[in-house]
Amino acid sequence: MDLFDQTPKKxxxxxxxxxxxxxxxxENFIPLDKANGYFxxxxxxxNWxxxxxxxxxxxHPVPRKTAWYGxxxxxxxYSGILCNPEPWTKELLGVKRVIESFLPDSDFNSVLLNLYRDGSDKVSWHADDxxxxxxxxxxxxVSLGAKRRFDLKHKTDSEEKLQLELVPGSLVIMKGTLQHNWLHQIPVQKRILNPRINLTFRTIVS
Ligand SMILES: O=C(O)CCC(=O)C(=O)O
Structure with a gap:
């Protein structure tokens, strides 16, 4: 079932x-009104x-709030922090199922959630490896709330970079050998005063 199938755009x-x-x-994985509701x-x-x-x-306090469900x-x-999953909520499971309908080879068993209270919160350069x-x-x-910049850079080739503006309701997929060869970050953007929530669905294999 497609939870967000009201969207007129493909x-x-x-x-x-x-x-x-x-x-x-x-960009338009979740229509804006629904994305605001999910936010x-x-x-x-x-449980942030x-x-x-x-x-x-x-x-040091992590420069954002986090949660682990699954x-x-x-x-x-990660970073020496051991996360025990809280049980899925109905809404998290709903979003997971819609993502899986777009990605036939996916089967996520967990999600890391990040709450950036404003543009001073960030996640530094890292790989999910x-x-x-x-x-x-x-x-x-999945991105909800304030628009934030997402930077990616190759680990050894300084010419190779990508910058995306993550709008609310958007979906980013990272795949292939990306986590072995690239780093990503959400940089500080002091002029952003509103919060953002990010959901990264993952598959833990061991
Ligand atoms: O907030 C984001 O879009 C990225 C989060 C991230 O890089 C992570 O949780 O590993």
């Missing part, structure tokens, strides 16, 4: 075939956590 991916990896972008639901429903990371012996047993560790995600992970990333 929904298609723009496919970026990059050197050593692939990124797909669909409010997730803002109020999700303020995690801390240790760097050079010092503890099927029981699918734990995830943790062992638990397996080789060549397929990651589906």
């Amino acid at each position: 929904r298609e991916f723009k496919k970026f075939k990059l050197k050593d990896g692939e990124v797909w972008y669909m 409010k639901t997730f803002r109020d429903q999700i 956590r303020q995690e801390e990371i240790k760097m050079y012996g010092k503890t 099927y029981e047993g699918f734990t995830y560790t 943790e062992k638990g995600l397996g080789k060549n992970p397929l990651i589906a990333s």
